[in-house]
Amino acid sequence: MKRLLLPAVLATILAAGCAQNSTPAPYGSCATQPSKPQAVRTSAAPELKAKAQAAADDAGKPASCIVAAPLFRPDFRAGVRFDETQRMRFSFSKEAVSEGAPEQIPDFSASIIVKGDSISASLSALNTPFWRISATPSTTAESRHPLLSSRFRAKGLIRDLTFMYWPVDSIRASLAKTCPDCTLSVSGSTRTLARSGQRVLESSTRGGATVLRNYPEGYELSIEPESAR
Structure with missing residues (x-):
């Protein structure tokens, strides 16, 4: 009975974002x-x-005017190592939900592996594999559950992870090549990325969690070790 109910539960939670089969239209200037x-x-x-x-x-x-958050990739070899499974929480703003983003999203259990110049991530929820991503400096490959909203983008998640955890100098070096109109500022545990004078990404530490906000796309991502439960 539980197995029969699972697809219905997943559809109820994530169907709001499944009407869009293509990548959401990028924000222009x-x-x-x-x-x-x-x-x-x-x-x-x-x-x-x-x-x-x-x-x-x-x-x-x-x-x-809203500018898009740039897709950048700092040197993966300069990154952190995730020694345990992480818990990922996504939430979208009311404005994003009104435009088709999912309103209810389960917590994801995420295994993130950084090895040499590659990153891989496996996300599951409700005992169901949802998303697998592997990335190198120039390639991205993914497999995803049919119910996973198109609002979840592999290149965007790789960007978010590196912005949240990679050394600031490594991020700045990447931005200098890919986004000359971007400015990265740091105050305590808070990192803020502005593009053409507008804030697009912000990451800060709250307790044991690292929280990122993507303002143009209207979502928040929180990551913390599962042992913090």
Whole structure:
């Protein structure tokens, strides 16, 4: 009976993100493209006409611009070693859920292995394998459960892991090559990555967990050893 119920439970938890079979559309320089403003016709004085045109231009611009978090890969050999199984928790913002991201996500049990210039990760939940990833500096391979939302991206998870745990100098060296408009700042246990002046990633330590926020994609990832339960 338990085996029969498992697929239904998984579908209920993760189906919200399964309507999208392709990778979510990446964010451009702005969340929405501004419509072409219409010329303002007025017989007023030139300075008033200029102000009216500027107001029309502003009305055609999006309220906010969102830049994507870059996909970078620091030297894997400079990374940490995960000596035990980790617990991963993902949660999406209300805005992301309204756009198709899953609202209820089970905790994942994750085995992460860093060996030489490669990383592999195996994630399971509810006694079911969900996601296997292997990555080198230039390649990414994955196998995934059909119910795993397309919001979960292999290259994104590798990026998140390295941003959370790799040495800052190694991350900066990678960003210098892949994202010249990025700025990485560190304050205590908090790392903040800004792109074109906008915050895109932030990682901090809370108790025994390391927590990352991806602002453009609207999710939070928390990782801690399973022994911390």
